[in-house]
Amino acid sequence: MRPTLLGQLSRAHVLVVVATCGLLVLATVAGSAVVLRGHQDRILEAIAIEVANGVEVEAAEENYSTVQGAEEYFRESRLEGFRFELLSKDGTVLTSDGKLPGWLPESYDIPVNAKAVTPTLRRGSRGSGSFRGCARWCGADYVLRVISTDVLGRAEVRRFAAVLLFALPLAVVIGAMLGRAVFRRRLAPLGQLEAAAAASTADPGVTLAVEADSREIATLRDAFNGLLSRLGEAFARERRFSQEASHELRTPLAALRARIERLEADGTLNATQRAHAATALHEVDSLDRLIDSLLLLARSESSPLPSTPVNLCDVAREVAGRESALGGAVVRTPEVDAPDEILVRGSEELLVSAVANLVENARKFAGAEARVRIRVAQKGKYATVAVGDDGPGIPASDRERVFERFFRAPTARGVTDGVGLGLAVVRAIALRHRGVVEAGQSDLGGAELTLGIPVLSVDGGDAVTTAADDQDAG
Numbered sequence: 001m002r003p004t005l006l007g008q009l010s011r012a013h014v015l016v017v018v019a020t021c022g023l024l025v026l027a028t029v030a031g032s033a034v035v036l037r038g039h040q041d042r043i044l045e046a047i048a049i050e051v052a053n054g055v056e057v058e059a060a061e062e063n064y065s066t067v068q069g070a071e072e073y074f075r076e077s078r079l080e081g082f083r084f085e086l087l088s089k090d091g092t093v094l095t096s097d098g099k100l101p102g103w104l105p106e107s108y109d110i111p112v113n114a115k116a117v118t119p120t121l122r123r124g125s126r127g128s129g130s131f132r133g134c135a136r137w138c139g140a141d142y143v144l145r146v147i148s149t150d151v152l153g154r155a156e157v158r159r160f161a162a163v164l165l166f167a168l169p170l171a172v173v174i175g176a177m178l179g180r181a182v183f184r185r186r187l188a189p190l191g192q193l194e195a196a197a198a199a200s201t202a203d204p205g206v207t208l209a210v211e212a213d214s215r216e217i218a219t220l221r222d223a224f225n226g227l228l229s230r231l232g233e234a235f236a237r238e239r240r241f242s243q244e245a246s247h248e249l250r251t252p253l254a255a256l257r258a259r260i261e262r263l264e265a266d267g268t269l270n271a272t273q274r275a276h277a278a279t280a281l282h283e284v285d286s287l288d289r290l291i292d293s294l295l296l297l298a299r300s301e302s303s304p305l306p307s308t309p310v311n312l313c314d315v316a317r318e319v320a321g322r323e324s325a326l327g328g329a330v331v332r333t334p335e336v337d338a339p340d341e342i343l344v345r346g347s348e349e350l351l352v353s354a355v356a357n358l359v360e361n362a363r364k365f366a367g368a369e370a371r372v373r374i375r376v377a378q379k380g381k382y383a384t385v386a387v388g389d390d391g392p393g394i395p396a397s398d399r400e401r402v403f404e405r406f407f408r409a410p411t412a413r414g415v416t417d418g419v420g421l422g423l424a425v426v427r428a429i430a431l432r433h434r435g436v437v438e439a440g441q442s443d444l445g446g447a448e449l450t451l452g453i454p455v456l457s458v459d460g461g462d463a464v465t466t467a468a469d470d471q472d473a474g
Helices: 005-061 066-076 155-199 215-265 271-302 312-327 348-366 422-432 467-473
Strands: 082-088 093-097 131-138 142-149 309-311 335-337 343-345 372-379 382-389 436-441 447-454
Touching: 005 066, 005 082, 005 131, 005 142, 005 155, 066 082, 066 093, 066 142, 155 215, 215 271, 309 312, 312 335, 312 348, 312 372, 312 382, 343 447, 348 372, 348 382, 348 422, 348 447, 422 436, 422 447
Parallel strands: 335 372
Antiparallel strands: 082 093, 082 142, 131 142, 309 343, 372 382, 382 447, 436 447
C-alpha cells in the first residue's frame, strides 16, 4: 500500500522537529557550558591573583615568613567551595585551607601562571571528581594554587542538562502532533477534491465545487475542471455520433431488409441463391441488433435517470415472462427465485434491458434447453439480480473482460452470434445506477452474472455504497 501524503509530511515534519530540537538542546547545553566555564575561570584567576598578592602583603606587614603569611591569610580569606594551597618549587604542599571532596593535592598538576585549567592527573595517581584550578607565583620561591569543583560537574548543572534532554522527546511528540493536525487541516481540500472527483461525471458543464484557500489547491482544482470539461465535451460528441449514426443506419437497413425478404420470396431462385439470401438476412439482423445495442448503450450513459422506485423482483419476473413468450416450447422457461419486493431507484426500462441481456447471454452460451435461474436478493446495501445457468461457464481469465465493449472470448467466435455489446450495456446501466456487475461461477455448474444496485432505504434515499458492500454484492 502506498503511503499517504499526510503520512509522508508527518514523517518529514518529525525529522525536522527532531533535528531542530536536538540542535537546540545541544546548542543550549554547549552555550551554557561555555558561559559557566568562562565565568568560573575568570573568578578563579581573579582569586588566585588576589590571594597571591594578599599572602605577600600579609608576610611583609607582620614580618612573617611566606608560609606563615599564607596560613594567616588563608584563615582570614576562607571561601566556601574553594581550596587554597601554598607549594614549594618541588611541588610539596606547605600549607592549605578549604576542603574539596575527592581532591588529592599530590595527585594533580596545575601549570604556573597559566589560565584556569582542569588539573592534570599525575601518572600512577588516582583521583575522583572534576576540578578547575589556577596557579600563580607567590614571591620567588613559592606557588599559590586556587582550586574549585568544576562547575560542569556540579549536580545542579547536570540536572539542568537532564531536564533539557528529557524535554527533547516531549517537544518532538508535541511538535509532531501539532504538525499532523495542521497538515490534516491544510490537506482537507485535497480530500474534498478527491470526493468531488469521485462523485462527478465527465459531462459538459460539470465542475468540482471545492473551496481552496491556497494557490496550489486552486490550480489543481482548475486543472481538474478543465480536464472534466474537455472529457465531457468529447463524451458528448461520441454519444451524439453513436445516436445519430444508429438512427441514420436504421432507414437503409430497413430498406435492405425489405429487398432481401422480397428476394428470398422470389420463387425463381435456386437453392444456393436462397441460402445466400437467408445468410444476408441473418447478417442484417445482426446489424440491427448491433444498432439497438449502441442506441441502448448511448441512452444508458446520457439520458436523465428517473428517480422513481423500481421493484427488481417484478423486473425479474417480467424478463422471465418475455423469455417464455418469445421462446415458446423450444426454450426452457427461466426459473425465478425472488421475494415479493426489493426496491431500487432508477429507470425501469434500463433495468429490464440489463436483466434481459443477462438472460439472453446465458441462453446464448448455455443453449435453449439449458437451465437458467434468476435470483433476486438483498445483500448488505445492494439489491442483486444473479442470473446463473448450467452451461460451460466463463473462464476465470475472461471474467473481468466480458464486460468490455466488443469483447468476445476466442472459444465463442464463430460459434455464437453477437458482437460483444450485451454485457457492456449491462455494465453501463449498472454504473448509471451507481451499481456493480460481476461474473462468477454458478452453483448450477455454469456462469453466474450478478447485477448489484443500491437498495432503496426506508427513508426513501439510496443506500450508501462501501467497499464492504462491494464484496457483499458478489
